[in-house]
Amino acid sequence: MSASPHYFGIRHHGPGSARSLLRAFEALQPDCVLVEGPPEAEGVLSAVLAEGMQPPVALLSYCPDAPRQAVYHPFAEFSPEWQALRWGLTAGVPARFIDLPLVHGLAMEKAEQDAAAQEVAEPTSDIEKPESGDAPEPGDPLTWLAHAAGYADGESWWNHMVEERGDGEQLFVAISEAMTTLRAETPERHRSEADARREALREAHMRQCIRAAQKEGFVRIAVVCGAWHLGGLQAEVTAKADAALLKGLPKLKVNTTWVPWTYRHLARASGYGAGIASPGWYEHLWRSHDSAQPRAVGWLARVARLMRERDLDCSSAHLIEATRLADTLAALRDRPAPGLDELHEATRTVLTMGDDTVLRFIDDALVVGDRFGSVPPDVPTVPLQRDLEQQQKSLRLKPEATQKTLDLDLRQPNDLARSHLLHRLNLLDIPWGTLARIGRSARGTFHEIWTLQWQPEFALRLIEASRWGQTLPKAATARVAERCAEVQSLAELARLVDAVLLADLDEAVAAATQALQDRAALTGDAQQLLAALPALANVFRYGNVRQTDATLVAQVLDGLILRAAISLPLAGSALDDAAADTLRDQLLAGHAAVGLRQSEAQTEAWQRALQQLAAQHGAHALLQGVATRLLLDAGRWDTPQAAQALSLQLSAGAEPAKAAAWLDGFLNRNAVVLLHDAAVWQLVDDWLASLSEEHFVRVLPLVRRTFSLFEAAERRDLSQRASQGAAVATAVMAETTWDEARAVLPLPLLRQLLGVSA
Structure with missing residues (x-):
């Protein structure tokens, strides 16, 4: 007669469950340990005892041919499954995973995803089928037990009865009876038929693994599984029925390895289905159980250290009073020791004086925690x-x-x-x-x-x-080549060139630069050409600062500037206000890029394009104003030429809306132009003074709209300057005479500081 397995229903990542499990193992001394987990991972289980293995860690299982088909199985130091594996490996007894193999689980998941994608691509009815995530979330089975015991929710009940106590071996008898009854009496908890089938398959495979261990002759078999599965694993189901259910399942190739994990990803807030609310607190429960120091004292001492690091007041007297309050609250609630709720309330009342903002960083640093695990260097990896x-x-x-x-x-x-x-x-x-x-x-x-x-x-x-690729440079270079074929926008290609130069990838620079050049040769879209200039100009101007060969992009940048200059005048015609406003921003960015290039040929071509735009009939007035302003700033147009353009655009015969748009572009939405450029101030002042009363009334609302974009302080400064009269307004800075011999003296030192060669 085969031996009856010993079932241990646990909660994933529960310190009380783990502590009770170890006590039960010491009493039972199992000769085989079966744990709910992926069988594919048995090949890397030996790493559990390796010196470099520091939880939290996770088993990462993935399909080599489709890496996005993957699943994580996290473990913390206080996870019952982790402690069960360590016990078995240390004792030298077989330790196995018995859950449904992922070769089937991931294959079924992929099939479901493919089917869902097919339904989206080719809908078969007018009624949209909701995804499984849209179905109502089933209630927590523990909630019924919690309500019966007078608790608000299943989480607090389980923490009080199991995780914060850890009474010993008899705990699992009570858990088994409660969960088996609960599963038999409560309504179906699955969200979909697929979930129900998946759970049935998992439990069928676990029963098969238990039977296999019995056939091998093991006598004291310990089965560690989620408490909910106890009813399914102990159900009266024949081996033939389980074999029939598992027959013909799809398969995918699966690889498994260990990866570091964090407490933040172990927390429920991360979206992890089996997540817990307080990993940091659970670690404290696990480590403080055998300590001579009461867990409340240890916890509050950690809170005090955290507060003092932030220069917050927390004296020894505070800690004593907080400890007494936590103990009193636990006694009033008939608890053997303070739990996290009692410690939180004591902290809020005594240490933070009711300030919940302090509790936020305590929750982040201690309740959740920032622990990051590590794995041995010899674990399998790519x-x-x-x-x-x-x-x-x-x-x-x-x-x-x-x-x-x-x-x-x-x-x-x-x-x-x-x-x-x-x-x-x-x-x-x-x-x-x-x-x-x-x-x-x-x-x-x-x-x-x-x-x-x-x-x-x-x-x-x-x-x-x-x-x-198998190295970062090769992989990044190949990825860039792939992206070059995917990207359609010149601006995005230009940013990609910038990125690969910063990454110091010569082959990728050549590929991205060639793709940009080829794409630019096929487009006459001025907006795309202008959008590509800033990134390339930054690379050319600042490449040597980062010790990259920026000259690789000079030829492409020069070609783009010439093509943008040719396309600009035509692009500025027949635009509505919104399109003109968009092109204005790109025009200004392109102008700055040309300035960074500092090439006579490119600058000459660009300024000719600005002249054509400024004088072109049919161009949007906003862009004409911007072009005029840029020509004046560059010295291409002198003050009389700018004054002539201003008088023409703002004459009495001009439409008020166009006149205001031109002035908006000319001022460049910047009061500094008027405040610090005497020539511009004089031009606008002369125009306003020359207006007739009727024309002034027509233009005033539009001019006010332009000036309303200035800051309040700038408008105040403009008012003060206007009140000072024409003498100040027309003042022109005297031409400065430079002593060139003295001016070059600091250049060697500046080159040394900036790392620029002569």
Whole structure:
């Protein structure tokens, strides 16, 4: 007669369940441990006892041919399954996973996704079929037990009865009786037929694995599973029926490895289905159980340390009173020791004086926690991930779960290499670092400010990216080549050229530059051409600051400027106000790009295009005003020419709306032009003074609209200058005489500071 298995119904990631489980194992001394989990992972179970294995960690199982078909199985130090595996491996008894193999589970998931995609592409009826996520969420089975015991919800009831106690082996008898009865008496909890079938398949396979262990002659078989499955695993179902149910399931190839995990991803707030509310608190329960120090004292001491690090008042007297209050609240609620609720209330009352804002960082740092696990270096992984790990080690860039600011000085070889690494990862859609766009990180400086935060799912993205290459440079280069074929916008291609130069990928630069040149040769769209100029001009102007060969893009940039100059006059015609406003922004950005290029031929072509636009009949008045202003600033037009254009556009015969649009473009929506340019001030002043009363009344509302875009302080300064009279308004700065011999003296020092060669 075969031995009866011993069932241990647990809650995933429950410290009380784990503690009671170890006590039960010490009493039972099982000769075989069967754990709910993916059988494909048995090949990497030996790593559980490895020196470098530090939970939280997760088993990552994925399909090599379709890496997006993947699933994680996380474990914390206090997870019952983790402790069961460690016990079995340490004792030298077989430890196995018995859940439905992922070769079937992922294959069924892929089939369901393909079917759903087919239904979306080819709807078969007028009634849209809701996705499984749209169905009502089933109630927590523990809620009925919690209500019967007088608790508000199943979470608090389970914490009080199981996780915060851990009474021992007899706990599992009570759990089994309660959950089996609950499952038999409560209504069906599945959200869909697919969910019900999946659960039936899982339990059928687990029963088959239990039978197989019995046939092998094991006597003391320990089965560790989710408490809900106890009723299904102990049901009277024949082996033949289970075999028939499991027959003919689809298959996919699956690989499994270990990856680091974080408490934030173990939390329910992350979207993890079996997540818990307070991983950090559960870790404290697990580690403080055998400590001589009461868990309430230890917890409040950690809260006090956190507050003092932020210069918040927290004395020893505060801690004593908070401990007493927590103990009193636990006694009033008939609890053996304070739980998280009691400690929170004591903290709020005594330590933070009712200030909930302090509790927020306590919740973030302690209740959830920022722990980041690690795995041994010899676990199976793809070459691309191994290459990244080696670079992280050599560059001293440790992946961390918390946000970290990294200020890189690009004159330092190690910092420059770090920058290349982070830019390459971004090209592979692995945003470990986010580059700041303000402050010292602006283009043209020697600094890059990065915000780093490693996410566990980056491990899967590395697996996906491995199809492009086995090293980061090769993978990023291949990915860029693929994107060049996908991207349609010239502006996006120009930004891609910028990105690959920052990543120091010569082959990718050549591919992206060629794609940009080919695409530009086929388009005459001025807006696309203008949108591509700023990124390329930045690369050309500031490339040497980052020690990249920016001359690779000079030819492309020159060609784009010439094509944009040819297309600009025609593009400015027959536009409505919204389209003109959009083109204005692109025109200004393109003008700045031409200035960065500093090429006589390109500047000449661009200024000729501005002249044509400013004088062209039918061009939008806003763009004509902008073009006139840019020509005046560049010295291409002198003051009399600008005054003539202003008089023409703002004459009594001009339509008020067009006149106001031209003035808006000419002033460039910037009061600084009027405040600091005496010539412009005089031009506008002379025009206003020359208006007749009737024309002035017609133009006034439109001029007021233009001036309303200025800041209040700027309008105040304009008023003060106007009140000072014409003498100040017409004052012109005296021409400055430079001593060239003295002016060049600081140049060697400036070149040394800026790292610019002579």
